[in-house]
Structures are given as structure tokens and as C-alpha cells.
Amino acid sequence: KAGVTQTPRYLIKTRGQQVTLSCSPISGHRSVSWYQQTPGQGLQFLFEYFSETQRNKGNFPGRFSGRQFSNSRSEMNVSTLELGDSALYLCASSPATSIYTDTQYFGPGTRLTVL
């Protein structure tokens, strides 16, 4: 099976712009989670989607949003970009056979740089 894919891999934006990142989970996986990874804050949970519904949300401002489509693919959007949004954004999918016991499989990430 193909792994989790994320597009684009690298992105450069300027402050105030908005950005959309995409994640395609492993075939058959129904849950997708997003994380932000920075050297200072480490790995922080953004949100989790299951069957097109947001199941859980981390402590991020409303500028960060996401959605999941019927084929389980997911997108996250960041509006009004700030310098502090520069980070590696990781997507992870899991089979979701049970709520929290599933192993998460990570994609390679999207490196976002905000200038």
C-alpha cells in the first residue's frame, strides 16, 4: 500500500496570505490527524478528522481550519499567515478500527516558510 502523501512538500508564503495543505491517507484509513512541528514548541496537535467530522481539536487559533472529504483525503487551511506559522506540518492517518488504539502513520510533511 502507498503511504501517507502530503502536497506540496515545500511552500513559501508571505505574511497575511493564506495557504492550503493537502493530505492523502493510506488506502482504507478513515482517520486523519494534523500536527505542527517547530523547534521551539515540538509536535503540537492541530485536529483530527474521522468520516468527514472533526473529532478533536488542539489549542490553535481559528485561523487554522481543516476538513475531510468522503474519500478520507484531508486539507488544512491557515489564513492570515504569521511569521510564527513557519513549521513542518505533519499529517497522520490511522485505520480507526477503534477510537484511540490505532497506530498513526505519518506523511513526510509540508515545510511552510512564512516571510
Added chain:
Amino acid sequence: AQTVTQSQPEMSVQEAETVTLSCTYDTSESDYYLFWYKQPPSRQMILVIRQEAYKQQNATENRFSVNFQKAAKSFSLKISDSQLGDAAMYFCAYRSAANDMRFGAGTRLTVKP
């Protein structure tokens, strides 16, 4: 709130030797899962090993094993016969039904030839 602490920002091991990475967590829940993930330089994160809290037996995956001490809320990772390919950031993580995945700050492991 559930927190995960990795007190060793960096560790070093000689090739073929054994190294132990530490992880402690804080929780009031009784049912949860613990994970160790590995993130090689510029490569994606992969699962190394996972442990169910209700299981007393420590998980083992080839050269990787854990020492799970539930009462002490400790979950260390032992890597035996270290290989150059083991060099990576290692993250300890916690998850329960009521919470999202919580990660520690990570330990950077260097393997010396």
C-alpha cells in the same frame, strides 16, 4: 492535563552497544496507549513500538524493547545492538480515548561508528 516528558535532549551510543531513552508521563487515566516514534533526519516519522497500559508485559520489537512502569508512569525505550541507521529523533507519545496524541520534546540519538 496529560504531559509527556523526555528529560534527555541528546544521547549518544557506540555502534553495537545498548542505549536507553527515558520518558515519563503524567495522567490520571487508567487506560491509555504509549508509543515511541522515530524521525530520521529529513525523513518521515515511523512507529518503533507501542504499549497498551493494561498489559503488564513489556512490548518488544526485534532490537527495540520498552520498560513500562505504570505506577511510576515511566516508559523507557531500550535499543540493543545499536546500528548507524538508528540515528534519529525519538519521540515518546501518549494517547487515551479522551485525548489526542501528546508527544514529548524528543531525544536526538547519535550513533558513533
